[in-house]
Amino acid sequence: MRVGAAGLWAAAVRAVALIWRSARAGVPVFIALTLAASAAPIATAWLTKTVIDRLTTPHGAVGGPALGLAATGLAAAALPVGVHYLRAQIGRSAGLAGTDRLFAAAERQVGLRNFEDPAYQDRLRLAQEGVGRVPEIVDGIGGGLGGAASLLGFLGSLLLISPAMTAVVLAAAVPALAAEILLTRRRSAMEWSIERYHRREYFYGQLLTGTAAATEIRLFGIGAFLRGLMMRERRSANAESRRMDLRELRTQGGLTVMSAAAAGAGLWWAVTAARRGEIGIGDVSMFLAAVVGVQGALGTLTAAISGGQARLLAFTHFIAVTDAEPDLPRALDGEAPPLRRGIELQDVWFRYSDDHPWVLRGVDLTIPQGRAVALVGLNGAGKSTLVKLLCRMYDPSKGRILWDGVDLRDIPPARLRERISAVFQDHMNYDMTAGENIALGDLTALGDRDRLRRAAVSAGIDGKLSSLPRGYDTPLTRMFVLGSDQEDPVTGVVLSGGQWQRLALARALVREGRDLMILDEPGSGLDPEAEQEVHARMREHRDGRTSLLISHRLSAVRDADRIAVLRDGRIVEHGTHDALLAADGGYARLFRLQAAGYQQEVP
Numbered sequence: 381m382r383v384g385a386a387g388l389w390a391a392a393v394r395a396v397a398l399i400w401r402s403a404r405a406g407v408p409v410f411i412a413l414t415l416a417a418s419a420a421p422i423a424t425a426w427l428t429k430t431v432i433d434r435l436t437t438p439h440g441a442v443g444g445p446a447l448g449l450a451a452t453g454l455a456a457a458a459l460p461v462g463v464h465y466l467r468a469q470i471g472r473s474a475g476l477a478g479t480d481r482l483f484a485a486a487e488r489q490v491g492l493r494n495f496e497d498p499a500y501q502d503r504l505r506l507a508q509e510g511v512g513r514v515p516e517i518v519d520g521i522g523g524g525l526g527g528a529a530s531l532l533g534f535l536g537s538l539l540l541i542s543p544a545m546t547a548v549v550l551a552a553a554v555p556a557l558a559a560e561i562l563l564t565r566r567r568s569a570m571e572w573s574i575e576r577y578h579r580r581e582y583f584y585g586q587l588l589t590g591t592a593a594a595t596e597i598r599l600f601g602i603g604a605f606l607r608g609l610m611m612r613e614r615r616s617a618n619a620e621s622r623r624m625d626l627r628e629l630r631t632q633g634g635l636t637v638m639s640a641a642a643a644g645a646g647l648w649w650a651v652t653a654a655r656r657g658e659i660g661i662g663d664v665s666m667f668l669a670a671v672v673g674v675q676g677a678l679g680t681l682t683a684a685i686s687g688g689q690a691r692l693l694a695f696t697h698f699i700a701v702t703d704a705e706p707d708l709p710r711a712l713d714g715e716a717p718p719l720r721r722g723i724e725l726q727d728v729w730f731r732y733s734d735d736h737p738w739v740l741r742g743v744d745l746t747i748p749q750g751r752a753v754a755l756v757g758l759n760g761a762g763k764s765t766l767v768k769l770l771c772r773m774y775d776p777s778k779g780r781i782l783w784d785g786v787d788l789r790d791i792p793p794a795r796l797r798e799r800i801s802a803v804f805q806d807h808m809n810y811d812m813t814a815g816e817n818i819a820l821g822d823l824t825a826l827g828d829r830d831r832l833r834r835a836a837v838s839a840g841i842d843g844k845l846s847s848l849p850r851g852y853d854t855p856l857t858r859m860f861v862l863g864s865d866q867e868d869p870v871t872g873v874v875l876s877g878g879q880w881q882r883l884a885l886a887r888a889l890v891r892e893g894r895d896l897m898i899l900d901e902p903g904s905g906l907d908p909e910a911e912q913e914v915h916a917r918m919r920e921h922r923d924g925r926t927s928l929l930i931s932h933r934l935s936a937v938r939d940a941d942r943i944a945v946l947r948d949g950r951i952v953e954h955g956t957h958d959a960l961l962a963a964d965g966g967y968a969r970l971f972r973l974q975a976a977g978y979q980q981e982v983p
């Protein structure tokens with residue numbers, strides 16, 4: 381991604397606006413103290429010159445300037461401390477506001493399309509990095525302001541002593557500044573180009589240190605292999621950084637010699653001019669302070685400019701994420717009415733992107749209110765995709781889905797989702813307490829132990845949760861210690877796959893009174909007995925409710941009011957279990973196959 385000067389400027393304006401809005405009271409004080417802190421050394425230099433001049437003239441009164449020197453010395457020592465505190469404080473406020481804004485922007489992506497786009501994911505990660513660098517932008521602003529004020533102050537002082545010498549010092553300074561800015565742009569470009577190595581290195585690092593892949597990595601013995609891949613990425617990034625460092629070394633080396641030569645020449649001139657009586661001894665001291673001051677200010681300024689470019693570049697990702705349009709067209713005021721008739725899919729076509737093949741190719745399906753519809757089909761047939769369309773995680777590419785006659789596109793996703801509960805095939809296990817894991821299904825149940833237990837009982841997991849060391853308050857994680865009590869840390873518990881499955885079911889059940897219940901493979905991780913039991917419970921729960929059930933175990937869906945078979949992106953069979961068996965099509969064949977498999981297993 382190339383960001384030109386205009387882009388960086390726009391980013392600077394946005395960053396300043398964010399900083400200003402998040403710390404209105406602190407910013408003016410910070411600027412005032414920064415400028416005062418920069419002025420202190422200039423005042424010190426002038427006062428020193430005055431003291432020396434008066435000391436070298438008979439009867440010169442030095443009391444006033446000496447007192448002034450003491451005051452500026454005090455200011456020079458104290459002001460940077462205040463500036464440092466305010467800078468950190470403003471950085472924290474701005475970082476907090478930026479982080480909140482960033483995550484709110486990510487939440488505005490109500491569907492999944494952007495989240496599944498690798499480019500958006502990259503951008504999101506870089507945006508987090510960008511917002512993390514907002515405190516550095518505050519540093520940069522402070523450095524830039526302070527540096528510029530010192531530079532102008534010392535150059536002005538030098539100008540009063542000798543315009544010629546000012547020209548020499550400037551001649552050494554300006555190329556240095558220009559070269560630094562150029563180097564910085566190159567460094568930014570280099571950092572952007574090595575980002576791809578860092579992303580892959582991070583990925584391997586996560587694999588090697590996380591728990592998700594820990595078992596496989598150990599069993600397959602692939603730790604060293606993955607570490608090798610990780611180190612290869614790091615070496616590639618290092619090689620490019622080293623090339624850049626060498627270029628900087630050469631340029632900066634040359635510039636340092638140049639400015640040292642300018643300073644040396646200036647010193648020689650000042651000393652000889654003082655010897656000839658053309659300037660006073662105080663002027664020599666002022667000149668020395670100005671040369672050192674200009675060089676120091678230049679260093680601060682170039683660091684602020686070069687660091688600032690890199691930080692603003694990172695901040696452009698934050699801007700891109702916070703400005704991104706929601707992935708689904710927004711319907712702001714539609715309603716999802718309580719379901720009375722049912723849900724209708726009319727000629728629904730869907731593919732994940734223009735580059736992907738069609739998953740659904742004209743699905744027509746009705747889920748009548750109060751009925752249980754089962755959806756069956758082979759792996760990859762598109763069942764879970766259809767579920768995601770029903771929850772409006774995506775919009776159909778063609779066709780429409782009607783909720784009691786209202787197109788889902790006309791309903792704000794949040795309102796639609798309030799009416800739905802679901803157990804997803806790839807349900808989530810949260811590193812939180814058992815109770816929280818259930819309550820996440822409906823936050824109004826948080827802390828309502830009776831409701832949580834009711835859901836857990838229905839999902840058949842209450843016994844297990846009640847027997848945990850702290851019951852429903854037991855953390856279901858070994859990732860970190862929960863609770864604020866450092867003296868008495870709460871050790872977490874790890875559940876089995878099937879137990880997590882039941883917990884996901886409880887999470888769906890705690891969402892009481894919803895119009896549609898979606899059960900996508902609710903029994904897939906359970907042993908046969910448990911699966912039967914869960915399906916029996918779900919049958920009870922479904923009774924009189926609108927539900928969509930997906931299962932590969934056809935015996936579990938046989939008593940659904942309707943069964944739809946999805947193949948090649950279309951509903952190819954549709955009816956009750958008995959009707960489908962009588963039709964003797966694909967469903968009947970699959971059902972017999974499964975039944976025969978079970979019979980063979982019985983001795």
Ligand SMILES: Nc1ncnc2c1ncn2[C@@H]1O[C@H](COP(=O)(O)OP(=O)(O)OP(=O)(O)O)[C@@H](O)[C@H]1O
Nearest residue numbers: 496732736739757758759760761762763764765766
């Ligand atoms: N997020 C995604 N991006 C791109 N393609 C996807 C995505 N999710 C699923 N697919 C593809 O869509 C097709 C249908 O997948 P889906 O998960 O809906 O099938 P399914 O019927 O639920 O399968 P299973 O029975 O194995 O769970 C598959 O070919 C899959 O590769």
